[in-house]
Amino acid sequence: MGQDEIWDAGAARRYDTPGTGMFAPETLGPAVDRLADLAGEGRALEFAIGTGRVGIPLAERGVPVTGIEWSRHMVARLREKVDAAAVPVVEGDMAAVVVPGRFSLVYLVYNTISNILTQAGQVECFRNAARHLGPGGRFVIELWVPELRRLTPGQEAVVFTAEPGYIGLDTVDPLHQRVVSHHFRFEDASEDAKVFRTEHRYIWPAELDLMAQLAGFELESRHADWSGAEFTGESESHVSVYRVRDAARVNED
Incomplete structure (x- = not known):
């Protein structure tokens, strides 16, 4: 199933959960604060802007935000909230589309780089971020840490959430670093479940750093969350900030 089939009109309608989940103030607020600080006085480009969960509040903070988005349905949902003058969006592949101009910040949140299902494609995503950044520009990625320690030998699946409904x-699939997430939702008055599936290629932090190096970045910081908690061996996710390497240093290497 392609990304255009996964992120269809129904998925776009279900994506927004105002005040809860990834839209909860305690989740969204620190992300917007940190990105606004990193953008400074410059422009920000969001890869996979979706329905504008982060891009819209960041623009409301005074940061000029442009987005790239594959799904026209997600863009249509975003357009119900703000017009193209407030948050311009270019439709297409975040690993290939080039937006005119230069940005001080490119960011990719909530595990979305894992929607690219090949290592080569993920490297191209880094390279496309570099194309949009000026000297000292930053690329920020929010990503989960693979939880393979939860799998016992021979086990192929793990429940990550179980709650009412x-x-x-x-x-x-550890061989190909693939995860398929199966989301089962139960209606109150029915025993039938609605199933929504998404496929991902997971990336280890060290592998992510090598991708960055290949694209001309260096790791500036890594924390366990947007609030700056220490990243440790027990962290379940990370926010990694990469900075465009100084041209003189690149020439010396």
Whole structure:
């Protein structure tokens, strides 16, 4: 199933959960604060802007935000909230589309780089970020840490969430670094479940750093969350900030 089929009109309608989940103030607020600080006085480009969960509040903070988005349905949902003058969006592949101008910040949040299902494609995503950044520009990625330690030998699936009305289950292919997330939602008055699946290629932090190096970045910081908590061996996710390497240093290497 392609990304255009996964992120269809129904998925776009269900994506926004105002005040809860990834839209909860305690989740969204620190992300917007940190990105606004990193953007400074410059422009920001969001890869996979979706329905504008982060891009819209960041623009409301005074940061000029442009987005790239694959799904026209997600863009249509965003357009119900703001017009193109407030948050311009270019439709297409975030690993290939080039937006005119230069930016001080490119960012990719909530595990979305893992929607690119090949290592080569993920490297191209880094390279496309570099194309849009001037000297000292930053590329920020929010990503989960693979939880393979939860799998016992021979086990191929793990439940990551179980709550009333919803069960989340991951099936794992360690050979190809693939995860398929199965989202089962149960209606109150029915025993039938609605199933929504998404496929991902997971990336280890060290592999992500090598991708950055290949694209001309260096790691500036890594924390466990947007609030700046220390990243440790027990962290389940990370926010990594990469900076365009100084041209003189690149020439010396």
